[in-house]
Structure formats: C-alpha cells, structure tokens
Amino acid sequence: MARQGPVTKKAEGVGREKKKGGFRETVLLLVLGVGIAMLLRAFVIGSFYIPSESMENTLLVNDQVVVNKLAGKPERGDIVVFKGWGGVDTIKRVIGVGGDKVVCCDAMKRITVNGTPLEEKSYLYPGDYASGKKFDVTVPAGKLWLMGDHRSASRDSRGHMEEPGGGFISEDAVIGKAVVRYWPLSRGYLFSRPDIFDKVK
Template identity: 80%
Template sequence: MAVTKKAEAVEKKKKKGGFRETVLLLVLGVGIALLLQAFVVGSFYIPSESMENTLLINDRVFVNKLAGKPERGDIVVFKGWNGEDTIKRVIGVGGDKVACCDSKKRITVNGTPLDESSYLYPDDFPSKERFSYTVPAGKLWLMGDHRSASADSRSHVNEPGGGFISEDAVIGTAVVRYWPLSRALIFQKPETFDKVK
C-alpha cells in the first residue's frame, strides 16, 4: 500500500516536471523565433507591381538582416521615401555614376552599360526619364524592375535626399521568394553587375 502511494507521488512529480519542461521549451522557442525575426531574418509581403516580374503582388520574401553592405544588383528592403518598408533593386552604390541612357537606351553605371534583360519587366524600358547622378558615399540609387510602374530613386530626385537612400535605412537583402511555393526562388545577383568597375 505504501509503495503504491509512493509510486503515485513519483508519477505526479514526473508529470509536473514534464509539463514545466514543455512550457519552458515553448517559451524558449518563441523567444528564439522573435530574436531571429528582429535581428536575423524577416518576412516581407509585396504590395505593388513595381518589382514585376521578379516579384508579383502578394509574393512573400525572406530577408537576411545580417547580409552586410548592399551591393549593386541586390534586392533590398528599406525604409522608403514615405517611411514605409519598400523593396527595390540596388543599381548604384556610393561613388557610382548612374546614367540613362546610352545610345542603345541602356542604363550605365560608371560608364558600363547594364544588360537588364534577365530581370527587367518584359517590353519595359530601362527609364523613360534621362538622368545622370553620382551616388554620394553611404547612399544607394534604387530602381524597381518594372520601371514604368515604379516610384523609385528617379521619382524622388527633387525631394530632400535627392532620391538617394541611406545604407542605414536598409533593413536587409532579399534572399528567397518563398510564397507562392510554385514560384519559390533563391535570388542571385545578375551577372551584368559583375562587369561594373
């Protein structure tokens, strides 16, 4: 009889310990997920057609918040001109001379023409507006892949900041389009940017 009561007490203690462990692991898991979301990886929703066909409305991307300094060709999420999270492609970084257009209607960076056919929206043009700017140190020149539908650096040149975005405003670099699953894709920098010196 005494053995049975003792066994029951041990069993109750085990159940309490198991429940505590489960709660502790759950709290720890949520904490780690929140830390990852805040400092390492973020998920972002695409609200407009400005990055078509690379990103369509309602697509979702994961962004690496620890990717380091943005480079030409990267797709980045940043605090935009209106203070909202915005996604565009980096065309020029600090010190670059970004211009449009050369005799073949291509954007040039430091005099090197970009072949944007791998990401530019079909039958769209690199830019309707002609421009030539030198990107200040610590700033970025950003453009959408669907140029005729993108309010990007070109649209903000007459505002404070001259259309440039600070590198400090960048939240992270888009690394994968994960939704919808049928269009999942790991992003790679277009080769055309490798030719820019």
C-alpha cells in the same frame, strides 16, 4: 505475502512528479522557442509582403520574401527592403552604390554604371525599357540609387530626384537583403545577384 500498498502510493507520487516535470519542460521549451523566434525576427530575419507591381516579374503583388537583416553592406544588383521615401517600408533593386555614376541612357537605351552598360533582360519586366526618364547622377558616399524591375510601374529613385536627398537612400535605411521568395509555394525562389554587375568597375 508482502504488503504492496505503500509501494504503489510511492510509485503514483513519482509518476505525478514526472508529469509535472514534463509539463514544466514543455512550457519552458515553448517559451524559449518563442523568445528565439522573436529575437531572430527582430535582429536576423524578417518577412516582407509585396504590395505593388514595381518589382514584377521578379516579385508579384502578394508575394512574400524572407529578408536577411545581417546581410551586410548592400551591393549592386541586390534586392533590398528599406525605409523608403516617406518612411514606408519599400523593396527595390540596388543599381548604384556610393561613388557610382549612373546614367540613362546610352545609344542602345541601356543604363550605364561607371560607363559600363547593364544588360538587364534577366530581371527587367518583359517588354519594358530601362527608364522612360533620362538622368545622370553620381551616388554620394553611403547612399544608394534604387530602381524597380518594372520600370514603367515603379516610383523609385528617379521619381524623387527633385526632393531633398535627390532620390538617394542612405545605406543605414536598409532593413535587409531579400534572400528567398517563399510565398506562394509554387513560386518559391532563392535570389542571387545578377552577374551583369560583376562587370562594373
């Protein structure tokens, strides 16, 4: 009868090596996954927590959104997170871009951009108005005019007009474009640019 001892020991040794190899692979995959997640968070996507009422009802206090940091140049109607007045991360809607003439308000109390009135009912806070403050501004090149959707509860470009910079925010200050509201789950929503801005020339 053949002796089995040496064969059994060899099999046990191979088994231990496989376990060690499997553990190393698991650790390597875990480290790689964490590294990729950190890179994505730093350069591609981020998460932003809503601290105020200024974007109601589009965004409520405590909502959380995913921000695309590679979305490209901001467009009218985009919801963007940016380094705002005082260096604080802020979220507002882009109403005017470089070269735009933004005025409040026309005879029907609507904001106009380059003479085109904005019908903002799709995102403006119910019962709110376009603006309680009149203004007539031309957005400098490379700058943005930003406003909250809850106009009467938002300190946005209008509230900083008397400061250096005239209330405008540099495009370079934009961190990214809000693409989806993911928390709470019951309010999950994929944002799209309102088509009213397509009429602006």
